[in-house]
Amino acid sequence: MxxxxxxxxxxxxxxxxxxxxxxxxxxxxxxxxxxxxxxxxxxxxxxxxxxxxxxxxxGLTHQVPLLMLRGSSEDGITSTANRECYNLVKGKLCRIGTNIQLRPLKWWPLLGCWCLSSLGWLLAQSITDPRVTYLLHPFKHREIVLPTFSEYPNRLNKFVLSSSPLTSDFVVMVLLRCPRYLAFCRPKIDNAWTIVSLEYPYGLAGNGFSDIAYYKGQFYFVDYSIGAILVCDIDDTKKPKIRDDVVPCMPHNPKLFRLRNNYVTRIYLVESAGDLLVVFRLNSKFDVRKTTGIRVFKVPFSTGNWYDSEVKNLGNRALFLGENNSSFSIEALAYGSGCMANCIYFQTDEEETKLGIYSMKFEEFKPFLPKFPKLKKPYAWIQPSF
Structure with a gap:
């Protein structure tokens, strides 16, 4: 059988x-x-x-950003069509395609340009002709041609969008280096950049503009030389002006900022959970490259009292500070992401560790990306968006 x-x-x-x-x-x-x-x-x-x-x-408030690394050429100039990024969620390097055919310079994708980041968009400024700037979306492969500067500007230092260029009328605000001045444009309305004089009212004389942020319908910027939080009023396009009446200047009190053996090297503006925060990065007076502390204050719009405005706990949020991107915050515990809550991600001035994480709870630092110790500046955080 x-x-x-x-x-x-x-x-x-x-x-x-x-x-x-x-x-x-x-x-x-x-x-x-x-x-x-x-x-x-x-x-x-x-x-x-x-x-x-x-x-x-x-939404953007939940998205863990990508860390876009520099190109292969010197001083941060992009030399490759595809940029290498570090993905915090997956814990590994990846690439994003930035080979976008720009017009009228079709031969110039991101070759020979300087890049800044805001709301998931890149602002590319040509190295050979700094008057030429574009907005690029690395995930949608979209480009928006911005107005050409009438004169050769210095390198753009900071770049902030008021909103997504794909959903509404938007404003592009930039801070330029040496001499520092602000410029803005409304690409869907105007075809020109408007230069904003940084001459202060009431006889103030600061020159330490370090960061700008868009908060509740207005552009704010900070001058660390006199401790001022100011507003760039652009309602009147023909006569934009700087206002310093939003909040009293920060007091020059060493005890407030713990400056006994430290000094302030960077000041950042960042919106977090509906508040506008001022973040101070402190370095040692004995080793100028060593970051020794970070202090966070909420801008006291209602009380004007800086002494009662220090933030000790960020809750479930994380701050991402950058020299080449507008600073932002996210909900770190929203979906079990790769970033830590109640922490601040920032760039250091040390040679060995270019990126660091500061724990607000333990008031201590630890290196970021220990597996890649030879990464070179500059970096830019990019928020994934459509």
Missing amino acids: EPPKSRKRKCSTANWSDLPQDLVVHIAKQFLSVYDFKAFGGVCKTWSCAATEETFTG
Whole structure:
């Protein structure tokens, strides 16, 4: 008698595209991570149709940023079409395509330009002709030609967007180096940059402009030389002006900022959980490259009292400070991401450790990216966005 023939069990393959579209859209709305949302849309065409910008509910406040590294040439000039980035969520290096065919200089993608970052967009300034600037979106491969500067400007130092260029009328504000001055443009309305004089009212005479931020419909910037938080009023395009009446100047009190053996090297402005924060980075007087502390204060718009405005705990948020990007905060514990809550990610001046993490709870530092000790400046944090 012959043994019975073995029967192979047939496995049925699920057809994920047959799921009801309403259910697929409901699932898509549950994602907070843009990385997971993109992966969800790559399953099939039906799911891709549900993974649209309108469906995504995560927003910028939840997105763990990418750390864009410098190109292979010297002094931070981009020399490759694809930029290398460090992904905190996955804990590894990746590449983003920045080979965007710009017009009218079709031969110039990101070759020979300086890049700054804000709200997921890059502002590229040509090295050969600094008057030429573009907005680039590295994830959507979109470009927006900005007005040409009438004169040769210095290198752009800071760049801030008022909102996403794809969703509304927006304003681009830049801070230029040496001599420092502000300039802004409304690409959908004007075809020119407007220069803002930094002459202060009431006889103030500061020259230490270090950072700018867009907060509740206005552009704020800080001058660390006199401890002033100022507003750039651009309602009147023909006569923009600087206002210093928003809050009293920060007191020059060494005890307030713990400056016994330290000095302030950087001041950042960053919006976090509805507040405008001022972040001071302190370095040692004995080793100018060593960061010794970070102090955070909430701008006291209502009380004007800086002594009662120090922030000791960021809660579930993390701050990302940068020399080449507008500073921002995210909800670090939103979906089990790779970044730590109640911490500040920043750039140091040390040779061995170019990036650091400061714990607000323990008031201590530790190096960031210990596996890549030879990374060279400059860096820029990029917020993933559509």
